[in-house]
Amino acid sequence: MKRRVGILTSGGDCPGLNAAIRGVVHSAYNLFDVEIVGIADGYKGLIEGNYKEMRREDFDGILTLGGTILGTSRQPYRNMRKIEEDNVDKVAAMKQNYRKMKLDCLVTLGGNGTHKTANLLSEEGLNVIGLPKTIDNDIWGTDVTFGFHTAVDIATEVVDRIHTTANSHGRIMVIELMGNKAGWLTLYAGVAGGADVVLIPEIPYSIDALVHAVEERIRVKKRKFSIIAVAEGAMNLREAAMKGKERAAFRASEPYMSVSYRIADQLQQATGLESRVVVPGHFQRGGSPSPYDRVLATRFGVQAAKLIKEERYGMAVAQIGSIVTQNPLSEVAGKTKLVPKDHQMVEFARCMGIAFGD
């Protein structure tokens, strides 16, 4: 029996997308009779009918390649959040193009937004399988997402190199890492890089506690330098008490580009120590996946092919413990896996003397 499989990658760039695509395609070719249709630029391509038939050779040599050979886009699923007039049309267009492409199923690679749309399409009757990719590691129902550990590697390399500069100059270095809602990346890179302070969105900080942590370090450990790893979405107690729009307005009223600049400024004023900010930004989400992520992405891809073979659709692939498995898309969609305040990693980081500013 032949299956015609459409593949799209959606949302922000993430290491391992091509490895996962390759995993789906090569194992599909080995497991059953298959035709692959590559959909360009995420859901945008599905809406606009931008796709092409692909040959098996098109997926050779992409295991280590960063980015996505299919292209991606962020916009469509954003608007998808509320089913408005406009989106009804988009969903209809996606369904129509799915039929037009004569797909037996659609494999979507993406994060929470992508899964939400994937579930919507599944509820609309399409055969969909979602693969969890994000450097944020914030997808519900899987222990880990591909892209996360590569981002941890990159962020840790930044912390490592900043360490020597901080030490040589006796400075406070504030390193702003990606993570608007979830602090996993900052938490892992902070522990891996030996940061002194870790600030994540899930644990609001007070500037007094922060200053205290830096000053104790000087007093007790005789160390003038401190490394502060800050998630871009970190909030102080006051911000944490605000509603989303209020917080956005408050931030826009500040002279700082982002939370890390504010923290650097406040720490410099309070401690008298020179403070500097580093913002590696998109550097954290590009380039070749780490071996860990290549294995994970490949396994996710194989699992997707196996599900297609068994015609088990409406699923989100996941790793639980050492095993790759799946959850119903309907259980995953709309949820976010944040860092619990009492998570073992947080507790252990505190044991190591890392301050969370609370």
Next chain:
Amino acid sequence: MKRRVGILTSGGDCPGLNAAIRGVVHSAYNLFDVEIVGIADGYKGLIEGNYKEMRREDFDGILTLGGTILGTSRQPYRNMRKIEEDNVDKVAAMKQNYRKMKLDCLVTLGGNGTHKTANLLSEEGLNVIGLPKTIDNDIWGTDVTFGFHTAVDIATEVVDRIHTTANSHGRIMVIELMGNKAGWLTLYAGVAGGADVVLIPEIPYSIDALVHAVEERIRVKKRKFSIIAVAEGAMNLREAAMKGKERAAFRASEPYMSVSYRIADQLQQATGLESRVVVPGHFQRGGSPSPYDRVLATRFGVQAAKLIKEERYGMAVAQIGSIVTQNPLSEVAGKTKLVPKDHQMVEFARCMGIAFGD
């Protein structure tokens, strides 16, 4: 209450030893009143009474440092396998020095041999906690050991670089990776590096199946080059049927330095393709740990400190799922975690078209 904690690292070098030592020490200082005694060169130092009091500062800046600041040795526990005359004396010496150092407990960092001796000492009444380190990932009761993923990173880098050479020259490249009994490292690096064939001790190979795999690749995929990832302990069907001594004698009778040279020779003769061997050897077990291993080693260290605080001895720290926990040393000692032939990683690798030579 004060605790006097002895620490030793035993067995082969492994990335993350210093990170784990630092994890134990810093969290111990933060959790209770502690004195640290560093024991030199593994059990050898415990037998010979070679140790020194250490200050907290001695453990600063070692998170990223390869090797072990305490030194290590392989010999003593080897002889420990059978309790002979000689070893009775060694055990007695270790017990005596433990008392002489006035230790409240002993933390051992090592692999299967180390855990065996740790359990023996525990049965003799000493308070012992074992931390699982090995690049082989073959310790029973833990999903993963620290050092493993760093070794996978290094081995994969080798496979990556060899890939381009193999492709440019149309050659068969045989890469011999570490792993005498367990094939985890070769399996992971093989999948991560996109190897065409993976040979591990747990799955005996036949040279005919190997030649077939390489020739099919030429015939079907029009690719002249092949990448063969071989664990140093890989065996053909004939060797697998032999007893240990018989196999050792057979191998000694062959003109090859190791299994990889034999395979390269046989493949070259059978296919007519030029074949080359690469043996990265100890390169796989030295140097700075990866961020993944720094986090894991740190968590293991913290867990050891927590067990000491709670006076829960005779334990081997472990990661199960996403949680760091522990098993009784008595359950871990003497076991080895090999790759099950039907492990999901093996099955998925086969789905990807990777041949195991069986």
Next chain:
Amino acid sequence: MKRRVGILTSGGDCPGLNAAIRGVVHSAYNLFDVEIVGIADGYKGLIEGNYKEMRREDFDGILTLGGTILGTSRQPYRNMRKIEEDNVDKVAAMKQNYRKMKLDCLVTLGGNGTHKTANLLSEEGLNVIGLPKTIDNDIWGTDVTFGFHTAVDIATEVVDRIHTTANSHGRIMVIELMGNKAGWLTLYAGVAGGADVVLIPEIPYSIDALVHAVEERIRVKKRKFSIIAVAEGAMNLREAAMKGKERAAFRASEPYMSVSYRIADQLQQATGLESRVVVPGHFQRGGSPSPYDRVLATRFGVQAAKLIKEERYGMAVAQIGSIVTQNPLSEVAGKTKLVPKDHQMVEFARCMGIAFGD
């Protein structure tokens, strides 16, 4: 004959400082009878008399270590630029402490500012040897400075990873690299990373030419993404025509944090393509030196020791062609080696299709 050698590192952090210190010390010990005095935190330590006797072992294991074991500071030499009241006192303090330490000579590791002060002290009668370190590669009289190629490696890694993100999203990525006056780092990383546009302080750009370059790329090469490597000191034609203070005032009047944000904004408006900025900042100057820089720093250190042995002071060590040699400090001080507009690297980059925005 015994020589007492003081060593200090001054100015911004730079990979290879410890390798160079080690080069001086180990070769000095091998070439003559020597005592080493480590001066803390650059000229600050010389002014304040903050130093200590060091043993040969203190320099073990530092070859690969980032930062400087002696500490550094930026301030003192800044004020040194004009010999005012205050500085007269500082120079006097430095001379006094040089005598107090009973130094036979002083080795200074630093950039242009450091060399200027070194020359000043040399003119005041002290025996001084300067080693050229800077990631900017802007020291007159040497083909290359240590730290430069490590910074190129790091900056290129950033460009590489950004490349895949830019490509996947069809975005303009503006990468701001270090270099206030000299564009060497941006030029090399731009060529090494395959940037489409390179903007350096030495070649003022016009926004029209920039927009044209990006649009031509879309029109001719059908590529929606562009990589723009910008030195932090890059200027448009209008700024280039301003005097220093005027330019500073103009920039302060703009809403942009730095030139890269302004360029991203203008490009986005002109082309309609999404534009993003990455600022790796101090990431470029920390951490372990590359093998190239370890060799270079070691050779510079040995040359310094040889000069001390021969009592040839008032010299700045340099590499010219393949040979390490030296120039008189008086010839080096006060000069800066900028990128000539007609430099072969610029000409060749243009041949490759790289636009300079002029």
Next chain:
Amino acid sequence: MKRRVGILTSGGDCPGLNAAIRGVVHSAYNLFDVEIVGIADGYKGLIEGNYKEMRREDFDGILTLGGTILGTSRQPYRNMRKIEEDNVDKVAAMKQNYRKMKLDCLVTLGGNGTHKTANLLSEEGLNVIGLPKTIDNDIWGTDVTFGFHTAVDIATEVVDRIHTTANSHGRIMVIELMGNKAGWLTLYAGVAGGADVVLIPEIPYSIDALVHAVEERIRVKKRKFSIIAVAEGAMNLREAAMKGKERAAFRASEPYMSVSYRIADQLQQATGLESRVVVPGHFQRGGSPSPYDRVLATRFGVQAAKLIKEERYGMAVAQIGSIVTQNPLSEVAGKTKLVPKDHQMVEFARCMGIAFGD
């Protein structure tokens, strides 16, 4: 005026080949009207007439790619060394195919053997330009070849990781690096990695001097471990006195796979210290080029295009000082750039305490 340019890569794999090809092609397209003919597998493809027309897009995205998209082979030029019956035919075939392809010129990328054949073809009236690639850095007339510094980076990474293992175990580690005739790679990686002993073909060693160096290290520096970096072509005094065939016969009579195993064995017997061998092999010549080599290879490529534009043939591109230029092929062919015994790098390495075993 249109030029039809054939390109081939010959000899061993080397990082930077694709970057150099891209340099030739993109600058040729920008400088004049050009058609590119890709010749497969080095001179073999020229002899057999195996080539294809290539489009500009075929060279996109290859800057960072290891290996060579054109394929390479080692055999043909080997036989070329003596102009025998057989080779006359080969040369005739190459000339015939050059005409058949209607080439205006041929660009060859390779090492000494490649340059020799390139010169032979030039003498036969073909328009040839040679680009110096080799990890051995042994091409006459250029300060540096592309591929060399990437190989130094890889070899140094091996030395770095081995360092920690050697230290933790108190072992002698013998690291065999590539270099049959020239010791540049071993010399640079030895200095960059802080090796204690460096053995290169150009400086024959005596085992007594070697043992003395290791023992002095134990006696004076109290260090039990030693790192020995050995070029594969290193010779002891007795071998150095032999003629080529005699030496080959002597080596074949020994039980050792290569010189490094012999040295490890002799050192273990003489010092009683455990000794281990690491042979990274082809790992040193594969994979992505370093930023240094990407810049160098690109510049070499541009220079080739400029020479083609100016119709200056029979040239070998070279870097002299900071400038890329060229030498006549006739001056380069048949020469090898070995490490002079009194080279500044050797002298400086000795100043650092590195032993050469002489």
